[in-house]
Amino acid sequence: MRAWFALTTGDYRGVIAAARAGAETAARQGMAVQLAAQEAKAWARIGDRRQVEVALGKGRRLLEGMPYPENLDNHFVVDPAKARQEVLRTGTDFDGTDRSPMRNAEARVTLGVTAAREATWSRH
Structure with missing residues (x-):
């Protein structure tokens, strides 16, 4: 705090x-x-x-x-997808060009894995 x-x-x-x-x-x-x-x-x-x-x-x-957090509604839990969105925001120029191509690629892969996990979990 x-x-x-x-x-x-x-x-x-x-x-x-x-x-x-x-x-x-x-x-x-x-x-x-x-x-x-x-x-x-x-x-x-x-x-x-x-x-x-x-x-x-x-x-x-x-x-x-x-480990991936179980309860994203908890204010004190870090949402990996949110962190990756910030990486993409800061690593991309105003015209959409990647300033940090490798870091942005890693963030996009992580977001894809996160989305796949969420889709799998929502089916159970």
């Missing part, structure tokens, strides 16, 4: 500090993925694209190591 409050008040260095401290405590939990996203937002607002990519990569690696 400290990272989110810092983000909403424009304290971007505070976001980074809180996100990193929280990630150490919440290692390997969905909360750590959310903290990586908060850190990425702070770096984006500071204007450091490289650190945005580092933070997003950290969140992606954490997310990939977690």
